[in-house]
Amino acid sequence: MKKVRGKSIFITLCVAPAVILFVIFMLIPTFNVFKMSLYKWGGYSNTKQFVGLNNFKILMEDTNFFRSFQNTVLLIAIVTIVTMGFSLIFAAILSREKIKGQNFFRIIFYIPNILSVVVISAIFSAIYDPNNGLLNSIIGIFRGSEKTPILWLGDQKLVIYSLVIAMIWQAIGYYMVMYMASMASVPESLYESANLEGAGRIRQFFSITLPLIWTNIRTTLTFFVISSINISFLIVKALTNGGPDGATEVFLSYMYKQAYTNSSYGYGMAIGVVVFLFSFGLSAIINFVTKREPLEF
Amino acid sequence: MKSKKVISLLLITAMSASLLAGCGGSDNKPADSTPADNTAANNTTEAKPDEAKPAESTPADTTEKNSSEEAAPVEEQTLKVAAFEGGYGADMWSEVVAAFEASHPGVTVELTIDKKLEDVISPAMKAGDYPDVVHLATGREAALTETLTKEKALLPLTDVLDMTVPGESVTVRDKIVPGFLDTLATNPYGDGVTYYAPMFYSPCGLFYNAGLFKEKGWKVPTTWEEMWALGDTAKEEGIALFTYPTTGYFDAFTYATLSSAGGPDFFNSCMTYEDGIWESENATKVFELIAKLGTYTEGTTVANANNDNFTKNQQLILDNKAIFCPNGTWLPGEMADAPRADGFEWGFMAIPAVNDGGAGCSFCWFEQMWIPAAAENQDMAKEFVAYMYSDEAAKIFAKSTAIQPITGISDSLEGDNKLFYSIYDNGATAVMGGFASTAPVEGVNMLDTLCGTVNSIVSGDKTVAEWQAAVEEASDKLRAAME
Numbered sequence: 001m002k003k004v005r006g007k008s009i010f011i012t013l014c015v016a017p018a019v020i021l022f023v024i025f026m027l028i029p030t031f032n033v034f035k036m037s038l039y040k041w042g043g044y045s046n047t048k049q050f051v052g053l054n055n056f057k058i059l060m061e062d063t064n065f066f067r068s069f070q071n072t073v074l075l076i077a078i079v080t081i082v083t084m085g086f087s088l089i090f091a092a093i094l095s096r097e098k099i100k101g102q103n104f105f106r107i108i109f110y111i112p113n114i115l116s117v118v119v120i121s122a123i124f125s126a127i128y129d130p131n132n133g134l135l136n137s138i139i140g141i142f143r144g145s146e147k148t149p150i151l152w153l154g155d156q157k158l159v160i161y162s163l164v165i166a167m168i169w170q171a172i173g174y175y176m177v178m179y180m181a182s183m184a185s186v187p188e189s190l191y192e193s194a195n196l197e198g199a200g201r202i203r204q205f206f207s208i209t210l211p212l213i214w215t216n217i218r219t220t221l222t223f224f225v226i227s228s229i230n231i232s233f234l235i236v237k238a239l240t241n242g243g244p245d246g247a248t249e250v251f252l253s254y255m256y257k258q259a260y261t262n263s264s265y266g267y268g269m270a271i272g273v274v275v276f277l278f279s280f281g282l283s284a285i286i287n288f289v290t291k292r293e294p295l296e297f
Numbered sequence: 298m299k300s301k302k303v304i305s306l307l308l309i310t311a312m313s314a315s316l317l318a319g320c321g322g323s324d325n326k327p328a329d330s331t332p333a334d335n336t337a338a339n340n341t342t343e344a345k346p347d348e349a350k351p352a353e354s355t356p357a358d359t360t361e362k363n364s365s366e367e368a369a370p371v372e373e374q375t376l377k378v379a380a381f382e383g384g385y386g387a388d389m390w391s392e393v394v395a396a397f398e399a400s401h402p403g404v405t406v407e408l409t410i411d412k413k414l415e416d417v418i419s420p421a422m423k424a425g426d427y428p429d430v431v432h433l434a435t436g437r438e439a440a441l442t443e444t445l446t447k448e449k450a451l452l453p454l455t456d457v458l459d460m461t462v463p464g465e466s467v468t469v470r471d472k473i474v475p476g477f478l479d480t481l482a483t484n485p486y487g488d489g490v491t492y493y494a495p496m497f498y499s500p501c502g503l504f505y506n507a508g509l510f511k512e513k514g515w516k517v518p519t520t521w522e523e524m525w526a527l528g529d530t531a532k533e534e535g536i537a538l539f540t541y542p543t544t545g546y547f548d549a550f551t552y553a554t555l556s557s558a559g560g561p562d563f564f565n566s567c568m569t570y571e572d573g574i575w576e577s578e579n580a581t582k583v584f585e586l587i588a589k590l591g592t593y594t595e596g597t598t599v600a601n602a603n604n605d606n607f608t609k610n611q612q613l614i615l616d617n618k619a620i621f622c623p624n625g626t627w628l629p630g631e632m633a634d635a636p637r638a639d640g641f642e643w644g645f646m647a648i649p650a651v652n653d654g655g656a657g658c659s660f661c662w663f664e665q666m667w668i669p670a671a672a673e674n675q676d677m678a679k680e681f682v683a684y685m686y687s688d689e690a691a692k693i694f695a696k697s698t699a700i701q702p703i704t705g706i707s708d709s710l711e712g713d714n715k716l717f718y719s720i721y722d723n724g725a726t727a728v729m730g731g732f733a734s735t736a737p738v739e740g741v742n743m744l745d746t747l748c749g750t751v752n753s754i755v756s757g758d759k760t761v762a763e764w765q766a767a768v769e770e771a772s773d774k775l776r777a778a779m780e
Contacts (some may be wrong), residue, residue, distance in 0.1 A: 014305060042737055044422060045448035055739060062740040124607045130597035154600025156758050240603050244752035245542075245759070246745075258740065263444040267739035 033276070036269040043265035055270035064246060065271065068254040071160055074165075074284075075232050075250065078164050080224040084217075089181035090172065092205055106140045109175035117170075117231065121238035124166045128152035133228075153240055153284045156247040163248055167233055171227065175220055182216040183209060211295055218290045229279055251275045372403055376677045378427040379409040379418045381663070384627045385497065385699040392693045394658035397684050400464060404677060415439035427671040429678040432496060432527065434664035434730060436548070442493075445669060446734045448484045451492045452668040452675060458491060460683045472686045474702040481568050481730040482663065493665035494682050497699040499625040500647075500720045500727075501549035502659045507644030509617050519657070520649050521586065528593040531620055537595035540619035542607040547587070547748040548731070550623045550648065554583045556728040557658040558651040569733045570776035573680040575769040582651055584761050591755040598646075599752050608632070615641060623648075625662055628718040630698075645717050647725030657725045663702065735778040746771045 033262075037056070040049040059065055078085055090109060112120065127134045130149040139150065152162045184211060194204050210217075233252035236242060242249040242257070255275065259268025350763065380390045387410050390709040394406045411417045414433055419441060421427075435442045445451055458478070459471040470478070477495045484491050500713045508607050510517055513534075518524040527536035541547065556564040559579035566574045574580060595618060601609040611628065613619040622628075629643050647657035666685065684690055698714055700707055707718040721727050732743050746767050753759035 010302065010305075040737070040739075042444045042448040044419075044445060045450045047448060058706070058739045064740060088542050121605060128600070129606075129609070130600045148596055151597060151600035151756075153603065153606075154597065154752075154756065156753070156756060226482075239605060243603050243749070244756065245544075245749050257742070257745075260444070261438055261440045262742050263440060263447045263737040264739045 019080065030276070033272050034267050037264055037273045039266040040264075041258065041266045051266070055267050056274075058267065059270055064249065065254060067246060068249040068251055071247075071249060072229060072232065072251045074160060075164060075167065076225055078161075079167045079171065079228050080221070082164075083168050083175060084220070084224070086168070087172050087175035088179055088210075088217075091176045091183055092209060094176070095180045095183045096201070096204075096209075106177070109176050112170045112172070113174045115170075117234040118197075118238050120166060120170055121235055124239060125153070125163070128162055130154070135147040146286055154244060158246055159240060159244065159247050163232065163235055163239065166239070167228070167231055170231065170235075175223075177217065178220055179213060182213040186212045192272045211292075214290075215294055218287065221286045221290065225279055225282050225286065229275065251278075311530060330720075338495060348579040361608055373405070374403060374674060374677060375405045375407055376430070376627075376674055377407045377409070377428040378430045378432075378681065379414055380432040380663070381414045381434065382410050383497075384630055385694075385697040389694055389697040389699060393685075393690050396689055396693065398744075400684075400689075401677075401680070406681075413439075415441040422669075422671075425671070427669045427673070429672040429674045430666065430668055430681050431616045431688050432664065432666045435485075435493075436545075442665065442667065443734065444737075445667075446492065447737050450670050452670045452672065452678075454491045454494055454668065454679075454682065457494065457679045457682050460679065461686045462687045463680060464687055464689065469683050469686050472703050474704055476727065476729065477663070477702040481565070481733050482665070487733045493667050495683065495702050496664045496666050496685065498661055498663035498696065498702050499627060500717060501553070501620040501623065501625045501662050502645055502647045502661045502720060503778070504614060504624050504628055505621050505644045505646070506614060506617060506638065506641050508640035508642040509620070510644070511642075512640060517644070517646060518649060520653070521651070524649060525593070527620070532593075536617060537619040538593035539590050539621050539750075540595040540598045540610045540613045541602065541623055542610050543602045544602070544748045544751045545744075546623045547751050548744055549625070549662055551583065551587070551747060552730065553648045553658040553728050554586060554651055555580070555658040556660075556726065557648065557655055559581045561728075564728065564730070568730055570735075570772040570779060572773070572776065573769070575765060575772050581765065584765050586651060586762075587751060588754050588761045591751070594755050595687075599756050602752060605614070608635070611635075625760070626714065629713055643713050643716070645720065647720055647723075658728050659725045660728045662728075707722075732775075732780060735775050738774050738778045741771050741774045743768075743771050743775060 001095045038050060038052060040051045040055070041047070090105075093099070094106060101104075115123075128136075130136060130151050133152070135152060136149050140147075151158070153159055190208050190212075191204060194208060199207065229251055232250045233256070236248050237248050237256075240248045242253050251271065252275070255268045255271040258271060259265050298376055367513075382390075390408060390410050394408050396520045398404055398406055398510070409417060409428065414431075415437070416439070418428055418431070420441075431442075433442050435446075458468070458473075460469055461467065462472060477498075478490075478491055479488055483493045483495055485493065485519065505517075514629065515527060515530070516523070518527050524538070541550075552564065553569050559567075559577075563574075563577075563579055567580065587724055587757055595610075595613055598610050598613075598619075601607065608631070610619075611622060612635055615632060617638045626645075647659040649657050666682055668675060668682065672678050684703070686703055691701050691706055694701060695706055695709055700710070700714075700718065700729055710718055750759060750764045750767065754761065754764060
């Protein structure tokens with residue numbers, strides 16, 4: 001009896017630090033975000049005015065918010081699909097094929113992930129420069145340099161795709177390494193027998209590799225949702241600051257502008273709540289849709 | 298088994314201890330971060346007793362009284378000053394603080410100075426620890442000054458204006474150039490009460506390459522008709538008439554043209570969101586003027602009109618690819634190291650009159666200093682603000698070309714700066730102010746609507762009518778929030 005009690009005290013003590021940290025740094029702030037979204041407050045003074053769900057009511061009529069919503073959904077969708085496709089292909093090639101300089105490519109692909117977003121945006125500003133940029137110079141070879149330059153960061157219909165390219169470039173290496181790690185654990189014998197049966201490389205990829213790393217892919221999908229929301233804010237902040245005229249405004253950049261520049265902290269938190277629920281909901285849906293019986297090997 | 302338990306327990310204790318240590322560590326910080334040079338400054342105070350002035354002395358006291366009060370024991374106090382490090386550099390602030398400490402024995406100034414001042418001071422402010430004096434202009438992205446204004450968390454400076462400048466016999470109000478204290482940029486609520494002390498000012502106008510005009514034999518346009526004519530001439534030579542760094546610079550441009558189109562009263566009506574004012578005839582003139590200017594704007598401007606690339610737009614002027622660029626007097630300093638065309642020479646002019654025969658106009662931008670209502674050491678804070686207008690402080694600031702609106706200070710300027718600051722002597726009307734402060738309105742940002750849309754006008758994504766309607770709508774919403 002005494003031993004059981006001693007054990008439970010021991011377990012409590014062991015778990016306590018983590019629980020305390022989690023409560024202080026995760027639960028309380030999250031709860032505060034929800035609470036603050038019900039107030040009209042500038043962020044500093046003691047004059048908080050309880051307005052109930054009014055912030056959400058304004059949000060439903062805010063066209064700028066919907067624009068940032070659209071942009072974010074577009075970014076999540078395109079960046080996820082393209083990045084996942086590319087990193088799966090690269091991972092399969094690098095882990096299954098014998099090519100020279102495998103490690104070199106692995107490092108090259110991973111480098112963008114080590115760079116800070118500010119560096120990445122500086123690189124892409126240089127690439128997108130209308131007059132001397134890499135992209136316009138290359139395109140100029142084909143269409144003639146006399147024509148008016150393409151404004152990658154100035155044309156409101158193009159600029160969001162310019163961000164997409166930067167985000168994909170930034171993310172591929174990270175996911176590639178994750179997929180490579182799980183591909184390495186797929187037993188070689190499966191591929192050998194598939195070879196004997198006469199299955200081609202592509203067939204092997206879809207019938208062996210993909211099903212066996214499925215749990216890993218599911219996890220990364222959630223990462224895609226969360227990181228697209230976060231990274232898009234950083235890149236937008238450094239590259240376009242939401243411009244031109246709000247064409248690249250995303251969830252968090254709009255939230256920042258409202259909470260700080262527009263002195264509506266409570267409203268910003270209401271946007272935060274929507275972002276929280278949206279990313280939570282989207283991850284849940286993705287998780288549900290991609291649920292498969294885990295394959296044992 | 299047992300040793301495992303012991304080790305685990307030790308590890309937990311270590312973790313908990315480090316957690317507590319992490320939380321408790323912040324208490325020591327302020328004491329440690331006192332600038333080391335303060336002690337040096339305090340020592341020098343003893344060497345200059347004649348300048349000494351007890352902290353408690355009332356504003357009416359003048360220097361003659363000081364000698365009798367010198368004997369009184371000096372009360373030790375700390376004044377927390379937070380200043381934005383702008384283009385003028387940080388050194389002038391350390392110098393001014395040292396001079397202030399020298400003339401105020403017993404006062405230690407804790408100076409916080411940073412390019413991103415908001416990020417440094419606002420966490421402590423949220424926890425209730427406010428600086429006593431803050432030098433931070435309006436119109437910045439983090440909008441700390443505006444937020445505190447909207448929250449009514451500033452101290453009125455009316456009594457500071459009636460204080461005698463420390464060490465001198467004139468009041469602060471008398472030293473400030475007339476006109477600077479009747480604007481919405483010092484009296485944000487439009488009720489005649491001053492909350493911001495006007496600090497370094499800078500005329501805004503159009504910068505150009507005077508060398509290019511000489512080389513081509515062009516005449517600097519004084520009316521918009523001449524401007525458009527010049528635009529057409531220059532176009533044939535492959536030079537665009539206009540560019541802008543970012544749309545943020547259109548605030549000064551719009552304010553000046555509004556005032557030029559309808560006069561100061563009209564301008565104030567715009568700034569206080571009068572009903573229908575943005576759809577009035579005078580406002581329409583301004584909208585259409587900017588839209589026409591959009592058609593003369595250099596083609597790549599929009600793509601570079603962001604925080605990362607705005608210098609590329611400014612570079613267009615130096616490279617003779619565009620003629621005019623709206624900006625403030627900090628531009629030559631900002632582009633000092635940039636390559637430029639042969640024979641380049643800075644030119645600066647006011648914005649031509651909108652109405653025929655009217656005067657040109659230039660918006661006068663200035664930085665502001667204020668005292669938070671939650672400041673602990675308010676009396677000394679007021680003393681510090683008053684000290685900013687002393688000849689001693691003004692001289693230190695002027696060394697770094699930071700010019701305060703003090704009568705006679707701009708006379709000491711030399712070179713390019715003399716040209717820039719003489720703009721008002723050459724007939725241009727000075728325009729000052731900014732949008733009146735209202736309670737925050739969620740989702741409505743006037744400057745974004747008014748200026749940010751310029752990008753869409755230039756690129757043709759929005760029409761003038763859409764722009765005008767959006768501005769009027771924002772104005773309606775803000776009017777409702779004005780008390």
